[in-house]
Amino acid sequence: MTVRITEAPTGTIPHRVLADRIHPDRHAVLVQFSPHEKRPGGVALDLLQAMGKDFRVVGANSVRNDEHRLYAPMWATAHGITTVAVLDAQQTHPRVVGWLLDLLPTATTTVLVCEPGHAAVATQRFRDAGIDPTPLDWDTWLDQHKEPPVNLTPRGALDEGYSLDHLPKCDFLTFRYACRELNSTHRFQTIDSDYVRVYRAAQTVTPDESAVISHLDAMTAAATSTASMLVAIRATQSAFFARGHLLRAHPDRLLGVLSCTKAPRPTEDDWRALRAYIRPERAATTTLYLLGVTANALNGTTVDTVRKALSSGRIAGRTIPEGARPLLAAQLVRRGYERAAAVDSYLNLKGERRHLEILIAARRDLGLPIDGRNLRNDDTSNPTRILHRLGFEVRSLQ
Known part of the structure; x- marks a missing residue:
């Protein structure tokens, strides 16, 4: 385990850089700890x-502290983390850095980033606590990380210009x-263009469910x-109301x-959105489904199947994108911790419908257009589905 320490030049705000x-x-990874941790x-x-x-997604608040310590090393391994930069290291307690080192793979380099003028005092404080960081020149370090900036745009804003948060x-x-x-104003114009398009189309739609x-x-x-999809639902409701019909819709069911x-x-x-899950089985289940593994085959997927898929780069006849690899690898690391055999279940979910519940939660939490209650079947159409009546009804106001 390597620990380095660096200091930003005067006038530089490390986080912005x-x-x-x-x-x-x-x-x-860039991380900052409370001085009172x-x-x-x-x-x-x-x-x-x-x-x-993201602790707003399902199940996050029920994860206990011991589970945090269990999952953090799994995800660090799955992402192949080689560098962890600790901001405001001059006010970070040495024991906090010690706990951090215990969570990281042995090949990881931890860089303690200090505000201008604080590196010397911080170095001595860490050495007194048994952590011996070696100096690292700021400019030299930045030269090692001079790739083009990572796109940090929220989910949905890339393709549609907005997300559920908007x-x-x-x-x-x-x-x-x-x-x-x-x-x-700009984002509202993007939302409103979709709204108006659907509203106009709905003006000629026959007021019945099919x-x-x-x-x-x-x-x-x-x-x-x-x-x-939610914008389309609201625009259609408004168009029908203007025509004298009430389209009563339960948004979650209709979505x-x-x-x-x-x-x-x-x-x-989608792959970026799935990083929000702390529990690896949630991200892995949804990833497999998005990559073409059918819902019925999810529970039967074995540890060896995924291990070979990550090695070959393909699963269910599809290439595994780089963004999806950590999502599959984290659950594989977890099953390794649990000493699962090659023929054991990869997901190891409890309950026959647990995988379907996870897919439903992915739609609700992350805005993915998938659902587990009534999965796609090429031999049936919407009007033949029982579920199509559970999301809405049309009533005349006249």
């Missing part, structure tokens, strides 16, 4: 967040107004997240219905 250089996509689990928590974990949680009557109040489903299917055929008719079309945005 390093934020788009030190990133898991580059096998590096007193728990090893808290250090693991900060490390997980630095690797993209849409209000309100009824269709105030949806358009709330969008304008919530977003910048016609509405067909209309929404057509309007969301190219959707890469559920954000644009599930629309999603389950679409074959997975994963993008780089």
Whole structure:
């Protein structure tokens, strides 16, 4: 384990310089600890967040401190982390750095980044605590990380210009107004162009359930997240209301219905979104499904199957993108910790429908247009699905 220490030049704000250089996509992590941190689990928590974990997603708040310490090394190994940069090292307690080192692979280099003028005192403080960092020139270090900046755009903003975070949680009557109040002018124009397109198309749709489903299917055929699908639902509701019909829609159910008719079309945005999960089995289950492993085959996928897939770079007849590899590798590392045999289940999920519940949660948490309750079947169409009636109904107001 190598520990280095560096100091930013006077007038330099380290975080601004390093934020788009030190990133898991580059096998590096940028982390900052509270000077009052007193728990090893808290250090693991900060490390997980630095690797993209989001505590707003399902199950995150129920993960205990001991699980944080279990999962953090798994994800560090899966991402192939070789460098961890610790900001504000001059105020980081040496025991916190010691806990961090315990979580990292042995080949990882930890760089303690100090504010200007603090490196000498910080170096002595760490040495007194038994950690001996060697000096590292700031400019030399930056030259080692001079690749083009990593794109940090939120999910959905790449392909559609907005994500679920940019849409209000309100009824269709105030949806358009709330969008304008919530977003910048440019983003609102992007949302509103989708809204107006669907609204105009809905003005000629027959007010019955089959016609509405067909209309929404057509309007969301190219959707890469559920954000644009939600805009289509609200615009259709508004158009029907103007025509004297009330389209009562349960957004979550209707989004599930629309999603389950679409074959997975994963993008780089999806792989980035799946990093939000702390528990490796959630990310791995959804990744396998997006890569073409059928829902029925998920539980039967073995450790050896995934190990060979990562080695060959292909699974279910598809090439595994770079962004998907850590998502599969983390669960493989976990099964290794659990001493699973090659023929054992890779996902090791409890319950016959657990994999379907995970797919549903991925749509709700991350905006992925997939669903597990009624998966796509080429031999059936929307009107023949039982679930198509659970998401909405059309009533005349006259």
